[in-house]
Amino acid sequence: MTAWIVVIGTGAISFLIKVAGHLVPARWTSHPRLTRINAYVPVVLLSALVVAQGFVVKTHVVIDHRLGGLVVALGALLAKLPFPVVVVSAAVTSAVLYRWH
Amino acid sequence: MPKLSPTIRDALSVSLTVGAYGVAFGAAGVAAGFSVLQTCLFSLVAFTGASQFAAVGVVGAGGSAASAIAAAALLGTRNALYGVQLAPLLGTRGWRTAAAAHVTIDESTGVALGQAARGEGAMRTGFWWTGLGVYVFWNLFTLLGAIGARALGDPAAWGLDAAVPAAFLGLVWPRLTSASTRVIAAVAMVFTLAVTPMLPAGTPIIASVVVAVVAGWRP
Numbered sequence: 001m002t003a004w005i006v007v008i009g010t011g012a013i014s015f016l017i018k019v020a021g022h023l024v025p026a027r028w029t030s031h032p033r034l035t036r037i038n039a040y041v042p043v044v045l046l047s048a049l050v051v052a053q054g055f056v057v058k059t060h061v062v063i064d065h066r067l068g069g070l071v072v073a074l075g076a077l078l079a080k081l082p083f084p085v086v087v088v089s090a091a092v093t094s095a096v097l098y099r100w101h
Numbered sequence: 102m103p104k105l106s107p108t109i110r111d112a113l114s115v116s117l118t119v120g121a122y123g124v125a126f127g128a129a130g131v132a133a134g135f136s137v138l139q140t141c142l143f144s145l146v147a148f149t150g151a152s153q154f155a156a157v158g159v160v161g162a163g164g165s166a167a168s169a170i171a172a173a174a175l176l177g178t179r180n181a182l183y184g185v186q187l188a189p190l191l192g193t194r195g196w197r198t199a200a201a202a203h204v205t206i207d208e209s210t211g212v213a214l215g216q217a218a219r220g221e222g223a224m225r226t227g228f229w230w231t232g233l234g235v236y237v238f239w240n241l242f243t244l245l246g247a248i249g250a251r252a253l254g255d256p257a258a259w260g261l262d263a264a265v266p267a268a269f270l271g272l273v274w275p276r277l278t279s280a281s282t283r284v285i286a287a288v289a290m291v292f293t294l295a296v297t298p299m300l301p302a303g304t305p306i307i308a309s310v311v312v313a314v315v316a317g318w319r320p
Binding site: 003010015023024036039046053056059074077083090 | 139185258298
């Protein structure tokens with residue numbers, strides 16, 4: 001049930017946000033403070049998601065096989081490798097560590 | 102092969118490369134416990150990559166539906182700002198405005214604005230070809246990723262549980278272009294882990310927005 005609520009709720013709110021942008025007068029959204037905060041939101045949320053998905057089980061911070069995957073992903077990004085290589089190399093590393101345990 | 106205009110070539114190459122990220126979303130959706138159908142519908146109706154990843158990420162972390170939708174909404178606000186910039190350029194009305202809004206994302210806006218030197222006609226072409234092109238490929242690849250992940254079974258055994266944070270790392274990476282964004286990213290990571298034991302599952306991701314508010318409060 002949660003899954004359906006998330007799919008429909010996210011779909012509806014994402015669409016409404018986009019439509020609102022096309023319909024509201026530009027001056028409503030041009031406050032500099034709002035613009036600055038909004039520019040930081042993606043960096044902050046995506047960073048939070050990296051660690052929340054990489055080092056958390058429920059409400060506990062844990063270090064497990066996923067760390068190896070993330071280290072390899074970081075290396076791939078530093079080596080300027082393309083996105084699919086980043087994701088797949090992380091998955092392979094993590095899977096090997098998971099099975100080896 | 103007929104010769105395509107440079108604008109359409111830009112649009113199609115962006116569509117294919119960005120659409121391919123859909124594989125990662127399809128896999129992430131299934132790994133977080135969504136069915137293949139739910140994952141595909143997600144891409145069809147929400148169609149805003151980072152928000153979709155965030156919503157399934159929150160659910161995967163054990164968060165509530167409300168937290169998941171809130172995270173997606175926060176990441177989606179930038180699409181509203183894109184719409185503000187695009188509306189005068191596109192000059193759409195009625196159902197065309199709804200269609201334009203649905204495909205208003207990072208890439209369609211980026212390609213449209215990138216065509217400025219080629220004129221307003223090229224900007225409109227760039228917007229529509231990129232928006233619709235990404236839509237087609239994103240949904241196609243979401244389906245492939247979801248079916249693939251379903252076939253694999255236990256997400257951890259195939260490394261999908263690490264592929265998801267790695268995908269987030271890949272999404273944030275190109276945004277870390279200045280010293281200040283790198284500091285903000287590091288602070289957000291530390292903050293999220295610090296509040297994790299104190300808050301309900303999934304909510305630390307939303308709480309991290311405090312970092313953006315503090316960072317952006319003063320110039």
